[in-house]
Amino acid sequence: MAKRRKLEAPSAEDLGRIEEEFRRETPYRNPTAPIATVASEAAEAYQPGTPEQRRDEAQAAAFRDAEEQGRVIKLIGLDEVEPVSIPRDRTVLDKESLEELEYSIGLHGVRLPIEVYEIKDPAQSKRFGLISGYRRLIAQQNLYQRTGADNLAQIKAVVRDPEQMGGAFVAMVEENEIRQDLSHYERGRIAAIAAQQGAFANTEAAVSEMFGAASKAKRSKIRSFAMIFEELGDMLRFPEGMREKDGLRLAQALRGGAEARLREVLGTGQGVDAKSEWALIEAVLSEQGDDGRDPKRGGRPKVSVPKAGWAGNDVLRTSTGVTMRRESDSNGYVLRFSGKGVSAELMEMLMLDIKEKLEKG
Incomplete structure (x- = not known):
């Protein structure tokens, strides 16, 4: 007769171990019914309107972004x-x-x-x-x-x-x-104007911001031409053709205090084209000790620029470039005015002044 095997109930520790192994080996199943899962996914994927409406809305949004x-x-x-x-x-x-x-x-x-x-x-x-x-x-x-x-x-x-x-x-x-490259003068001019209109704190800041991609040396040159515009912009008639080296010489003369003399000679009205205008400027640079020329190479003769003041008893030149000349003939005396600053408005004003003085005796 076979001997019966004695059975023992598992301990609480054994039951815990068995349950843990069962959980690891058995895949998790969502208790939710399949139809509920399908409904949930369909609700999340739903977009209102027809496909054409949704396409139009997407295109409108893209257009707004592009605009x-x-x-x-x-x-x-x-x-x-x-x-x-x-x-x-x-x-x-x-x-x-x-x-x-x-x-x-x-x-x-x-x-x-x-x-x-x-x-x-x-x-x-x-x-x-x-x-x-x-x-x-x-x-x-x-x-x-x-x-x-x-x-x-x-x-x-x-x-x-x-x-x-x-x-x-x-x-x-x-x-x-x-x-299209700007001229040196145009770069300096627009930087100075931008600063004058308050777009930047000063010309230095304008050059730094507007020409930030330029080298330090190039920005320095632009500042020189900006100074030329600030001090002589109302007098220069042909500045765009100014060469870089000439502009730098002119800027150096301005730093040396030549503004008043430059304005005087430019006001004589002799600068009728780019060459003659620069000749006037170069004459002043020569007076300042910088003629920029090699004496061995010769070149055009220097321009003689008349200074302000009396030239004899009958000619008076003003610092603004107006020349007043006294002439006489059998009919009496004549005052002749010439120069860049002479205009119909100026002559009318002078005639009124003369009229006032004559009436006062």
């Missing part, structure tokens, strides 16, 4: 754009190249849109100020005035936020620096 980022090209009326809402860095437009641009626009339209910004307090119909594209705008305006073609009444434009671009002055300069 805010300045990536949308618009058609803006030529009469809505103020080309000089900020002073332009470009002071001279080459007539021949402008005519070529007009011809191209007449055939193909404006290929590259201009850049504008919304004016906060628009005057009359001018809603936008120009940042870049001055030549394109002027060329299309000229074409529209000549032809009156309806397709030229509007111009392609991108509306920008100047503050996001580092300011309107900076954006304008960067555009022209990339597409």
